[in-house]
Amino acid sequence: MYDNVRLVVETFEYSGDVGALLAAVLPLPQHCPRHLLPHLAQAHWHRYRAQSGFDGLIDREIAASLTGQAGDPAVARVTSTEQYRELEEARADFHARQDPGSLVYFVNAYTALMDAVDDERMTAALIADHARLLLVLDELDGTDNYAEPVVNGLHWTIAHTPRDDPQRARRLVDRARAQGNAGRRRGQVLADYRAAAQLALRERPVWRDVVIELAQYESDLYANGAPPIHLAGAFVTCRDLAAALERDFGNTATLPALSQLENEVSSQIGPDVARFLRTCHRDPRVLQAQRDKVETLLRQEIRPGVLVERRDQAWLLAIGLPLDHEGRLDALLDLYHTHDDLWELGGDTTAIGLAYDAVTEALLTTSPDDAGRAKLQAAIANATSTIAIQTRSPDDAKDAVDAARALVELPARDQGQRALRLTTLASALVRQFELGANPAAGQEAVTVMEEAIELTPPGDENLPLRWSTLSLAAQKVAEDGDHSLFAKAVDAGAQAVAIIPTHDVRRIGMLYNYAAAVQSQANTTKVTDAEPYREAERAYRAALALLAPDHPDNARIESTIADLLYHRYRHCGDLGALDDSLELAEKAVRETPPDHHWWPLRAFALARSARELATFGGPRADELRELAITHFRAVSAHPAASAQHRMVCEQQQAAMLAEADPATALDAQERVIAAIPATVSRALPRSQRLRAVRQLDGLADQVVDAGARSGELDRALELVEQCRAVLFGDAWGIRRGWAKLREIRPELAEKLSQVEQELAEADSYSDMTFHIEVEYQGRTSTRDWDPRPDAVERIRRLAAKRDHLVAEARAVPGLENLLAAPDLELLRHRAIGHTAVVVSAAGTAFVVPGDYLEPIEAVPLRQMTEITARTQVRKLREALADVKDPACSFDRREEAQLDVHAVLEWLWDTTAGPVLERVTDARLWWCPIGVAAGLPLHAAGRHREAAGQTVFDRVVSSYTPSLTALADTVTTPRPRHTRHTALVVGVGERKGMPVLPSARAEAEAVAALLPGSTVLLDSAATADAIKEGLHEHPIAHFACHGRPISSAGHPDLGGLMLSDGMFVPSFVRDLRTTQAQLAFLSACDTAGPDPALLDEPLNLTSAFHLAGFRSVIGTLWHTADSTETAVAVYAALTAHGTRPADTAHAATALTETLRRMRDAYPAVPTRWAAHVHVGD
Incomplete structure (x- = not known):
């Protein structure tokens, strides 16, 4: 039984009811009366445009065949595959059963089909269908496991959907729903809905369901407590829909909700606003007057109230314009600038997100060939770069750089315009570098700005800004370690100040940036001469003098001077500077609203100076101490404070409270520890993780002290386990999880192991660059290779994959607490x-x-x-x-x-x-x-x-x-059936190192006590041969030179020295065995701690323990070239070679050996105190 085809079409064209259209049962073309075939074609055409995925393309093919048009060969190729046939079977099975199992089968069938298709248009359509099914699967399971993958998939789909594609509006709606479901910012959701509504309003008849969904979303936001701006948005959306209905159906169309919304806007926002929004779209003069008002406000000098008034009037214009109005791009850009100023100068923490939302909406609703596209591209680069400050997201920073690169690639009318765009790119690169998202971005920013300056003629009004941007870029790279660039930073900053006219308002920024470069060089290099600090202070105060008394930037510069004076005290011992620092910091905090996004930094400067002054005693000591604690506590609780600042403030509180109130101190320390996982995320490169761990120096000792003083020993000890050996603990947890999974879920264990190895490989490239020289036929060619950007991005991708695998592993019985805080x-x-x-x-x-x-x-x-x-x-x-x-x-x-x-x-x-x-x-x-x-x-x-x-x-x-x-270790059963043989390595000679005459003798003596062992001597001891031997034998013995591992350099610069090369930690890390029992590292400095990271076991002994060796013997320092210790230990383990080695007694054997050596050489403690046993 089929529905009346003509009635289906007429009903849809009048009502716009997509649900009814898609639910209609249409006849097959061969079963349809000939006079209804045009209506059937029209019904399928409407269905095609009402859907976002491949099902819609099928409808389009039917419509094309009915009207005599050519079909799409790409669709035919998809429908002819075996995977599509299986998809149709899965669809029928799901429709019949409607249960989770059949849905999973259906989803997997889509996945298999997508894997078989290589056409981007077809893949985009299939992803849209697949995304909807994943969300249904989440709904049935009561989870949000697929929320992010769905959003990412729809991002790709929309990026590959042309702007004139009829399915684009529906796909934007799909993404809006998905982003809402994934908890994305409401502005991102609204941008998609508005872009979809813009397209829907152009359709004839209007796609009212799309427009109504936008209105409903805004109305729901307002009903759930969002600002009245969303009520106004719902009203304007309904206004535009009413106009479109009148256009399509004449005065017979009505929208009852419109009057109700108008009354509510009048009540909640104001009758003038309601009147303007109700009628402005019909009166160009009203719109022009509003635009003139916005432009006048943008030209006004900054003073209290102006920033908010600018924003409100820009918003009124942007919201009042119809979605497809030609002036909408400029209105959205004005709204972006007012929000950006409100963030930068007014400290409004929500404004930058709204600025970003404004340009995102503009980007989605503006044609690529629009004349204002370049302005929009610059705005999206700047907005995304700025929002990255708030989100700390490497993705946002990368998006900003990508947008800026796209801007630079647009045709430029002259060199000045190219220089302007290069400056935008450099600013985005600096932000990306600051966030650690691309280690090469800082140097590229310097290079880009040098090109921009070369393109800028003397006397150009933008030249000072470009010198100042170069100064900032060079400063950031210098702060990260390349101190040679400080000179460039200071010189460029001075050049900007020298050429900027004295009456130019931008001079304030030039002075500030120059002072910042001078201060940064003095702070970073720990200069003890006060003159650089005084020079920076002079420049800051000159900038301050140019500001109006009520300008919002006064507090920023005052707080920066306070910071400068604090460091002058720290490095130069100027106690008077510390007094002045506190005074200025207090003034800056008084002038800064508590909800300002820079308030935490200014309050931190105050707390730090107060804490330092309190240590000198005096009548104000208690007052200053309380002032410091109060502000440290306030900063640590402030929503705008970074995770790093919160941790520092909690640590400072804990230190100040430790003696007087140890229980409260322990509370503060617990909050610090709770923040650790985010700062050492596996998604960060090794250098950043080590930097974060260094910030924890001394924390474990403080926790022990607070625990002892408060009597909360169990709690303190549990916290100690969480705040030391952090990187080791993460790797240890993964290794132990792998060992358990290997027996239960070997395929998951292999995936986890593979990801760990790939992460380690990416890590090894994340902080090194290469200079390559190739000589061929007498010619030498050179090139530089910087793998760091790709390595950092790869680490992030692999870390996300690792997180997914860990979550999957936690579902395995016995692994629920994998990588969880220890109990x-x-x-x-x-x-x-x-x-x-x-x-x-x-x-x-x-x-x-x-x-x-x-x-x-x-x-x-x-x-x-x-x-x-x-x-x-x-x-x-x-x-x-x-x-x-x-x-x-x-x-x-x-x-x-x-x-x-x-x-x-x-x-x-x-x-x-x-x-x-x-x-x-x-x-x-x-x-x-x-x-x-x-x-x-x-x-x-x-x-x-x-x-x-x-x-x-x-x-x-x-x-x-x-x-x-x-x-x-002690709960892991020892293997019952294992060999008692060893891999024995002896390397006595290595170029550049003293000869070890006893290395060969030691190796041979050890092997004689362990029959069946593999012995690798000198040149035979290659890295590959050692790796193979480690897999074959449960015991490993090395007699060679050792080089300690240091956090200051690449981890593979340390290790065991072979005749030609090194056996480095990464080789040990890749070892995957459950048979390893004892490793004896008879080499120098294999067990000592890293002086810079005492609480992080980075040595080679720990690496072998981590790799699975239950028991490891290493050395704390350089030891004598002697066979005595090693041979005595193995003699004890084997009863002088008469039985298999009993590795369970390695610690006892070592202790007895060292005791005998102490008795034999009492005057030489370095000989018998160096060896240590790690493990069980």
Whole structure:
């Protein structure tokens, strides 16, 4: 039974009811009476235009065949595929069953078809259909798993949909709905709806469903608490729809909602506004008068109230114009500029988002060949770049650069216009560089601005601005490490000031940027001469003098001077500057509204100066202290504060409250720790993650101190687990998750492993550049290669993929807490029988008993402070350097050994002794944090006395990177069926390094105790051969030179030295095995902490532990070239070669060996105190 075709068409053309049109049952062409075939063709044509996807294209093909037109070959190619046949079967199955299983089958059929299609138009249509099904799947599952993929897919679809494509309006509506569903900003949703409505209003008859959906969306926004602007938007949309209906159907068409909305606008906003909006579209004179009003306000001098009045009048014009009015682009650009000024000068935190929304709407509703396209392209570049400040989004920063590049590629009428566009590009590149989204963007910005300046003739009014932009670009690159560019930054800033006319209002900005360059150079390079600070202050004050007393920029410059004076005090010791800093900072904060987006920075400057002044005591000390705490607290809670600023402020609060109110301090520290994951996101390149981790320096010690003072030991210890070994903990969690998944979901384990390896590879390219020289037939060619931008972008993509895989893994029983914050109670249950001691230089050790029923105990270390610990670490390092230095005299080297003894004795008296008075276990795991990580706790003791007051004589010691690592290691079953052989590597000779005569002898002796082992000596020890051996053997032994890993350089600059090359951390990281038991790294400096990152285990010993070795022996410093230690350990493990190696007793064997060596060489502690055991 079929519907009346003629009635279907007539009803739709009058009512615009798309639902009824699509629900109508139409006859097949061969079953339709001949006189109704034109109506059937019309019905299919309307259905094509009423749909956004491939189903609509099918309707178009039917309409074309009925009217004798040629079909689309691309559609025919799709419908002839096997995948399309399967799609139709899936569609029929879903329509019959209407359950989640059939829907998934339907979705997968679409995916398979899309994979088989290589035509962009067809793919765009299929994605539109696929997106709708994914949203239905989310709705059935009660999730939003597909919200973002749907939005991204529709972005692609619309980008590949021509502006004259009849389906474009429907696709814009699809994306509007998807963006609303994904929680995107309402302005982005509105831009899509308005662009769709603009197209719908041009249709004859009008597509009223599209226009009504926009009106309904705005009306719903207002009803749910959004500003009245949306009520006005709904009213104007209905006004335009009424006009279109009158156009199409005459006076017979009515829209009852219009009068109701007009009355509400009159009531909520004002009768004048309602009257203007109701009639302005019919009277060009009214519109011109409103435009003149906006232009007059834009020319007015900035003063209180002007910024808001500008915005309101620009909004009234933009909202009043019909969606397809020729003046709409200029009106939206004016609205953008008023919002941008309100953000930049007025501090309105919502204004920049609205500015961005205005240009986004303009971009969607403006033809690519519009004469104003270049202005719009510049605006979208500037708006997107500015909003990236607020969102901190690398995607926004990249979009800004892409928009600016598109602007530069547009034909320019002259060199001046090209220079102007290059300046826009440079500004976007600087922002991208600041956000860390592209490490090469800063230098490119400098190069781009140098070209812009070359294109600008002397005397051009824009030349000062270009010199100033060059100054800013060079300054940002210099701050990031290339200090040589500071000279260019300062010189360019000075040039801008020199050539800008004294009456030019832009001189204020030129002076400010010049001062900023001078200040940045002094701060970054820690200049102790006060003159650069004074020069910067003179320029800032000159800029301040040019401002009207009520100008909003007064507070910005005052706060900047306060910051300058604070740093002058810090670097030059000028206490008077600190007093002036506080005074100016207080004035700036008073002049800044609390909801201003720069208020947090200005309040932070105040809090910092007040805190510093409070340390000097005096009658105002308590007042200043309270002032600092109050403002640190306010900044940390401010919505406009960055995550980094919040963390710093919480840390400052905690430090100031630690003694007087340790419980509150612990609360503040917990808030700091809660923010850590965002700052070390895996989506960031390694250099940025390391920079973020450095900001946590000392936090774990502060947490221990606050926990001990407040008595909240369990809570403090749980927080310590979250705020140290952060990068290690992330990698450790993934590695342990892989090991479990390997048994349950091997395909998921493989995907996770692959992503980790690809992330590590991308990381390795994220902070290096290459200069390549090729010589061929006597000619040399060179080129530079900078892989960093691609690497950073790849890291972000891979991190998103990793997040998806982790979420999938968490659905596997037993992995629900993968990468989640550790639960202390669970950790203690899992580590039964293993007593751990967390040692802090803050003066406390937490003893975590192996019996989880026993409480954690805080052992006071009364003589241990951060200062004394640092002193002892420095003393130890100096002694070790002298022992190693062949140029040192024998007497000095002997004295250095005594210094090492002194450190070990101090460590016993202050730390190990008090701990072992409370611990009766014969086995102990040390977990030193902060400065304490640089001290050899396992070797502490009064070894020169025969009283047994040493750790060697009391317990078997091991170290653990974290309590989580310990719990995971001891609960992982040892493999039952494994070989007891080893990969043994001995490299005694390497160019540029001292020969190690004992390396070969050690390797051969170890191999003799472990029959069946693979021995690689000297040149045979290649990286590939070692990798293969590590997969074959559960034990690995290396006798060679070692080079410590440093966070200051590329991680693969450290490692084990081979005859020709290195065995670097990345090789170890890629190892995937569950059979590895013991690694013995008989090389120098394989277990020592990085002095710059004491709480992050970056050494080679940790790398082997992370790779799956249950037990690792390494060294804290340079050791003697001797076989004695290694051979003795293996002799103990194998009963002198009479049994397979019992690797479970590696720690015991090492302790016994070191004890015997101590007894044999009591005067040489560097020989027996260096080796450590990590793991179980």
